Amino acid sequence: MISGFVKAINKRHERAISGGYNNYAEMVWKDCIHRDVNSVFSFLNSALQASHEETVSDNREFELIDVLDTLFETIHKTFGIIIKENENDYSVLNGDGESLGTFSLCLYNNYDDGNWFNMDGPNNGIVNTNFVEDDTLSSTQVILLWHEVGHAIHHLLADLSTVPPDLWELGSILFEELCSEVFDIPISTNCIKKDLAIALVDLELSLSNGIDEKQFINIVEHVQNSIGVNLDIDDIGKCIYGQYGGVCFTYPYCRDLVEQDRQKAIGMMQPTNK
Ligand SMILES: [Zn+2]
Structure with missing residues (x-):
């Protein structure tokens, strides 16, 4: 190696x-x-x-549905954009209702056992996480999910090919900090x-x-x-x-x-x- x-x-x-x-x-x-x-x-x-x-470690468990609702509400409050749930993915709409693109959530390692965000076409993103299929998430997983969705929003808001590489983690880290605040989870x-x-x-x-x-x-x-x-x-x-x-x-x-x-x-x- x-x-x-x-x-x-x-x-x-x-x-x-x-x-x-x-x-x-x-x-x-x-x-x-x-x-x-x-x-x-x-x-x-x-x-x-x-x-x-x-x-100190945080041993709480969180309901996925609550985590997503709070995430989408926070995105709306922070950026004025709306996340709309479709059958297979989520649409991201700006304040005028125009589509900025979509992202899908593959929470149970559909692609591989990593945690990552990737674009799948110019305006479509994929968030992949290696969660086990049950309804609750650990505090670490909640932060992780917000981190990867933060990448998706950063990509759909700005053309990341124009973003300096030192700012590539700006969206994800911002979302970690927002998550830490709303759920009171220490980073x-x-x-x-x-x-x-x-x-x-x-x-x-x-x-x-x-x-x-x-x-x-x-x-x-x-x-x-x-x-x-x-x-x-x-x-x-x-x-x-x-x-x-x-x-x-x-x-x-x-x-x-x-x-x-x-x-x-x-x-x-x-x-x-x-
Ligand atoms: Zn990242």
Whole structure:
């Protein structure tokens, strides 16, 4: 597994060099708001300082129907848009009743056992979650569901191909924070620390000038020890495969934006060219 990671990291570094960049981070940051390594590191370090308060676990169970009703009501209050339930999906309508698109909810891992959002055509999204088919959700699952629907709304409001990669998690993190507020579910400190650890590992890997297995293990272990969390293979894969390599700092950055100025974050999700 590690040898595959190392190979992929070295390959993308070579690709960056042959494209005229100094490293992979420089290549993926060309569309970002952030292009300065020091400012990203200092932002992540200050977020780390603020992340030490422990949260208590929340063992409540929530009815799916209540969670969805509250979610759609919150979307209406926040953005003035309406979610209409159809037989197989949900339509998203703007204040004038015009369709912005649809999304479907595949809550019981119809596609695979992951939790994700993806577009399936220009105006249709799919939310996939790996819930077990019964009527109640844990607090973690409630946050997760709002997170993925937040992606769907962000996509349908704005054309995400025009959104800088550092803002890719803006909709999802905003919805986590809204969810935390309406249901009084604390956002777990462990999750926040994990996002920071992923961002730091991602940054080190994206800035490296080629790497071997020993260096790779050192980077991961150093970050884990300094933050006090364990990363699993999927977390590390996020730094290397898929679109997020080099821009995993979008998670802590968007959380900071939402916490600093909620209204501004909402404004940043509004339609750009629709
Ligand atoms: Zn997300």
